[in-house]
């Protein structure tokens with residue numbers, strides 16, 4: 001039976017879809033069976049993040065409205081054979097209830113180890129539908145006060161929804177700014193939000209999943225390890241910007 005996690009964050013653009021896609025890839029690289037489901041009906045872009053938009057025939061709404069079976073709406077990843085995406089291409093004719101969405105997801109739960117639900121921004125009906133289909137959660141937050149305030153409210157709602165776990169991921173960490181005291185450190189963000197600290201992702205030049213991140217142990221691999229094995233390793237976004245060479249790197253980064 002799959003672990004079902006909703007990837008949420010309250011605020012728009014914190015990196016929910018990016019984390020969902022890259023975490024899915026990292027888990028599948030461990031030979032785990034992973035399903036990514038796009039719950040951002042109408043403003044979907046998980047298919048684009050995964051580079052499968054040209055392969056989409058059916059989607060989540062087609063399954064919910066009975067035009068096809070769940071398995072027919074799954075698109076297999078080109079690189080990781082155990083990774084599948086259920087996209088969401090169009091708007092539903094009538095609002096899809098939490099119960100109906102839950103049935104769509106539940107029917108697939110036996111075939112996977114992980115189901116990651118890409119939640120839409122905000123805390124309205126789309127959020128409630130996504131949260132209602134999961135029993136664990138990942139809150140993606142950027143290290144800015146406005147974002148942390150929204151994430152804090154989201155965390156409280158997830159607690160109220162009875163989640164088994166609420167895991168925090170700090171995304172888009174600029175190590176140069178943290179080292180210079182101009183950005184909150186991941187540990188400050190974790191202590192402000194409380195709950196389980198799942199990982200840190202730096203600001204990356206290329207988070208495009210189609211190109212896949214190189215390197216044996218990229219930050220998403222660490223995230224996947226922490227989620228799957230319960231480890232507590234954090235990707236070090238800062239130390240390369242400390243000391244004499246670090247201050248040079250900071251200056252160079254500023255000038256690009």
Ligand SMILES: Nc1ncnc2c1ncn2[C@@H]1O[C@H](COP(=O)(O)OP(=O)(O)OP(=O)(O)O)[C@@H](O)[C@H]1O
Nearest residue numbers: 012013014015016017018121172201202203204207
């Ligand atoms: N760690 C990162 N480094 C650099 N760019 C990033 C990072 N994470 C996300 N981005 C970029 O930020 C933008 C928003 O990311 P994404 O679409 O994943 O956010 P989202 O929370 O899903 O947005 P929405 O609320 O609209 O669904 C994208 O252009 C993405 O490439």
Ligand SMILES: [Mg+2]
Nearest residue numbers: 016017040119
């Ligand atoms: Mg998104």
